[in-house]
């Protein structure tokens with residue numbers, strides 16, 4: 001694409017030899033027209049792993065070079081990765097910010113270097129303008145609202161006059177945590193049947209979901225909780241193992257509402273152990289690379305792109321083959 005291409009290919013080969021990249025030696029034989037630097041935030045959930053695979057597959061499909069760094073849940077590592085992409089002069093930087101704040105300096109550096117940035121999956125909070133070109137990811141507020149609307153429908157169907165809700169939240173200050181919480185609270189707000197009795201953070205991790213569930217039962221007792229609203233499937237599946245061990249019938253004694261839609265969660269919905277799965281697709285790679293392609297063709301890209309999403313619940317016909325996880 002540019003004069004520095006040869007340099008980038010040499011660096012990519014070096015990077016591959018050192019084991020940090022996802023490209024194969026064969027692919028390096030033909031020069032790639034575009035190099036994308038991708039900072040993934042971690043590998044905390046099945047969602048994240050599927051998301052990484054989707055980015056790798058899409059880069060391959062488009063014939064783009066992908067320099068990927070995984071930050072293992074550390075913001076500092078993401079900042080380092082972005083700096084290294086700037087040093088390599090990649091064509092586009094894509095990253096999934098673990099939390100919303102603290103990116104201004106490194107993004108100003110990218111801007112000064114003339115490298116466009118696409119936010120994938122999560123948003124940032126900034127007062128600076130034009131620090132990123134586009135955002136591709138879910139509308140987490142709408143996801144939270146769907147979860148709340150489901151609960152209202154469920155309470156109607158059960159004729160419940162009061163329900164105690166405990167929330168297991170994702171990583172504090174991350175976009176899905178903030179917006180799934182806000183959307184849910186707004187949807188149930190003013191409905192006197194509901195009391196949110198607790199909210200604890202499980203960091204989107206399955207092991208933490210287990211820990212949170214144990215803590216919630218210890219604090220509130222099995223009769224003190226009617227609903228668990230969990231911000232992702234990994235934490236929900238962790239919580240489920242605790243409920244099973246305690247002989248608590250999830251799906252009946254405690255209503256379980258979860259977000260993501262991975263295979264295991266959908267099969268637990270079909271088994272009656274989870275009541276509602278709000279979908280959030282990890283397959284964003286195709287949309288990201290399509291945007292990169294358009295940028296490469298000189299289009300000025302700007303804006304927010306949300307994939308279409310819905311939900312599966314115990315009100316649906318769960319034998320329908322469309323009820324499927326990723």
Ligand code: GYE
Pocket residue numbers: 044045046047048121122138176204231232233234259260280
């Ligand atoms: O819901 C969760 C993951 O940011 C949408 O992060 C993503 C969330 C997803 O760890 O499973």
